[in-house]
Amino acid sequence: MFIILFIVCIITGIILYKEPRDFIVGSIFTLSTLGVFLYLLAFLASAISIFKAPLVIIVFIGAPLAVIFFCVFLIKNGKIMRLKEGRHLANRLSLIFGVYIIFVISVTLSLLFYGEHMNKIVFKVLLLIVILSVYFGMILFIYLAYSYLYQRIHFKKKSEFIIVLGAGLNKDKVTPLLKSRLDKGIEMYNIQKNNGVKAKIIVSGGQGVDELVSEAFAMKEYLLSQNIPKEDIIMEDKSKTTYENMKFSKDIMDSLKDNYNSIFVSNNYHVFRAAIYSRKAKLKAYGVGAPTSFYFLPSALIREYIAILFIYKRINIFVILVLTSLMFLLN
Template sequence: MIAISAGIAVVFLSLFVVSRRRDARRFRNGVFLLMAGGFGLVTATGVLVAVFPPFALLIVLAVALVPVLVLALAVFAIANGVTMLRSEGRSLGNLLSLLAGLALIGVPFLVVTIVVAAGRTTVPVLQDVVFVLALVIVFVSGYAAATFAAFTLWSLVYARPRERELPDAVIVLGSGLVRGEVPPLLRSRLDRALAIYRSAPDGTRRPLLVPSGGQGADEPRPEGEAMAEYLVAHGADPADVRPETASRSTRENLVLSRRVLAEAAREGSTLVVTNDYHVLRAALLARDTGSSADVVASPTAAYYVPSAFLREWVAVMVEHKALNLLLVAPFVVLIAAWVVSLHA
């Protein structure tokens, strides 16, 4: 068992290393890393139990504490959701943390209720249907938890600070304005871009700054315009600032900003700046649009992070809904076939 888990861990670690070298802007990097870490943990646990048998008691204790940890996580998520609603207003995005906390409590209760109901019915077909439903809910919930863990893990790893060469251009992704002015969330992105801009040695060409964002229905002017004003007011040369003011989404931010760079003859190395929770999705979209740009992170207020990561994960899952359905559907069919085979 130890040898098998160790072998699987090595396989996933190898896949991660190869995939990471080819392109760090891939979701599967997080999946490979999570799987390598999970099977590595299983291997390490097996070795410790073999060398020191009483360690098994700690494992039993840890397993027994899982429901308590899940409940604590649910309470934290609900509390964070309430904070988001009070601080950021009512919206579906701001409700995600609250909904996730309720799901952590509600899904196990729902599964237990379904299983109990299946045990009370005397109709075999109905028992099978209800049992399949319970197993599917467990599988889909586990799939959601695993993909969220992989997304969060690789987002944090990818967003970590690292040395980079001075780029030819910096694209700053927009976010909502508050009464036409730059709010703290967007300011952190602009400040990160300014730090990169100022890092250019004296006598060298500074990166072109492209603040990118169109005008939302509730905004008095385009985000790119307000962002450009902020950059110039904080030391950027107006000649080095080329705002993009027509985009309405992250994908459009990237596509339309590349046109601005092409017009300015700055199509060399490019960095994209956004908040840490948004880094991986922005990188996935950059890759999907054919851009070679790397993405760097700016900090986010702590209370905002849980809901923000959930929102980005949901967006990635929706953008790849066909792939997710393709991955989930065979397992659902296998679950149903297995349950039916029990009565064959």
């Protein structure tokens, strides 16, 4: 088994080296790498007795305490988000997620201790909830792990274009979130300049219903205030989605240059999903993440995770149907 996992890890690693934006291959790579790590850990524990006690403590004491701490952190973070960002549903995701984990733990304990006394249908429904929660929890782990890994892959080539993805405005002004993207875009621009490349910054974003100007216009104004030359700024002000950010920006770059390299800038929590859309738009680009306030990250990452589930909704619906069918068809 170890040899198989190791080979799968190497093969998927080679594929990802050539195309790191493939989430399916990235998932296989993450799981196989985790399998290799757990296998080595188990081998050490069985071969060297000194590792057994710490491993038992980690598994039976450390892991449950970590889960409890994680739930408390998410619930507390949800309250902070409500105070700082408002009462919108999106700002309550970390709180909802923390409560749901506690619910799943309670259901699991009920099945373990009272399962044999439950109605058969009720037992199967609750067991299905636990199994599906484990499945979606594994996808969350894979997403977080591979998203982090993807952002450690630094761009190596000189890039003629830097795409800064838009975000919501405060009327006609950039928000702190968008400002962080623009500041990272300026940093990338200066890096290219120091490497002898006169790059163009493409500010990409249309006008929302509650915005006085397009995101691209507000972004351009900010860049000008930071002494970026006007001739080095290109506006793309038609896009409404991340996919359109990528597609319309690609159309602009294709019209200006035949062969080019490009990078795109978004906030760190959004970079990997944006990379998936860049692949769908057939745009070869490296993703660079701008920093995000720590309190904002949990809910933002959960939103991104839900969006990833919808991108691969056919696979997820298929898995749900198969698991549900197996649960109720088998005695």
